[in-house]
Amino acid sequence: MYEQHKVVGEVLRSIEYPNTQVLLDAACGGKGAQIRLYGDELAGRNSSLAYIDAALVVNGEIKVVVEIEYSNVRPLYLCGKVFATALSSYHSREKIRIPLADEMMFVHVIQFLEEQSERQSRKRARRTSRLPQRAYLEREINRLLQDTRSRIRRYVFQYASSGSFSIGGNDAQALKKEILDFLRPSGTCSHEAQS
Numbered sequence: 575m576y577e578q579h580k581v582v583g584e585v586l587r588s589i590e591y592p593n594t595q596v597l598l599d600a601a602c603g604g605k606g607a608q609i610r611l612y613g614d615e616l617a618g619r620n621s622s623l624a625y626i627d628a629a630l631v632v633n634g635e636i637k638v639v640v641e642i643e644y645s646n647v648r649p650l651y652l653c654g655k656v657f658a659t660a661l662s663s664y665h666s667r668e669k670i671r672i673p674l675a676d677e678m679m680f681v682h683v684i685q686f687l688e689e690q691s692e693r694q695s696r697k698r699a700r701r702t703s704r705l706p707q708r709a710y711l712e713r714e715i716n717r718l719l720q721d722t723r724s725r726i727r728r729y730v731f732q733y734a735s736s737g738s739f740s741i742g743g744n745d746a747q748a749l750k751k752e753i754l755d756f757l758r759p760s761g762t763c764s765h766e767a768q769s
Contacts, residue, residue, distance in 0.1 A: 576601040578685045579627060579642050581739050585746045586628055586640065591757055595631040597665070597672075602628050602642075611639075611662035611674070624658040629665070630753065635675035636665060638753055642683045649711050656680050656715060660724045679728040679756045683749065684708070685739075705733075728756050 583602035598604030609629060613621040630638040641655050659680055665672045708731050715729045730752055734745040 578683070578734065578739060579603075581741065581746070582640060582642055582683055582749070583628060584741050585749055586630060586753075588741065589630070589750055589753060591630075591632065591754065593633045597629040597631060597636075597667075599625075599627050604628075607667060609665060609667075611659060611665055613661060614663050623662045624655065626655075626659065630757075631672055632675070632757060635673050636678060637675045637757060638679045638681065640681045640683060642685060644685050647684070649707065652682060652711065653715065655682070656719075656726065656729055660719065660726050674725055676725055677727045678725055679730070679753065680726050681730050681732055681749070681752065683732045683734060683739075685734055 579599075579601040580603045583596075583598045583604070586596045586598070586602075589596075597609050599609050600606045609626045610622050611624040611626060613623055626639050627642050628640040629636045630640075632638075639659050643652065659674075662674055664674060712729060712731050718724075719726050719729060732745065732749045732752065739745040
């Protein structure tokens with residue numbers, strides 16, 4: 575069930591960027607700890623706003639949040655995840671507080687399940703028809719986040735089928751590129767950033 579989560583965890587671990595730590599929940603291959611995000615108050619049930627699948631910590635701040643969903647998720651749920659994250663201030667783990675960066679990225683990985691039967695093929699066609707809806711949603715969320723000066727500066731969807739998202743595959747490489755392009759300072763070439 576969590577095959578896609580584990581592959582995304584492997585992809586995140588393979589990103590080479592200075593001063594970076596990867597946080598993964600158990601489904602993504604982490605050590606079992608949930609990744610909770612909290613509001614401004616002390617960590618506790620009242621200020622817990624979101625559970626996320628994975629995050630990249632760069633220079634002591636969470637710069638990238640990754641959520642993995644299945645293709646039949648409704649826009650309301652997707653919006654709730656990104657806006658709960660935008661309202662959050664930090665993650666707390668083992669009494670260590672890790673702040674969310676003032677400029678961060680949110681990635682929704684949408685998994686299309688491999689389907690076999692004719693009935694399931696019809697369902698897949700309906701799900702695929704949601705691609706224009708998701709493109710619109712991505713555009714509008716980015717516009718709204720910019721208009722409100724949210725800490726989330728970039729919101730993207732990455733699409734993958736359960737079989738095509740392998741560590742060296744095109745979908746995995748697209749995810750890595752999207753993240754590295756966000757992390758690199760503007761105007762820095764890839765070979766310069768790796769030096």
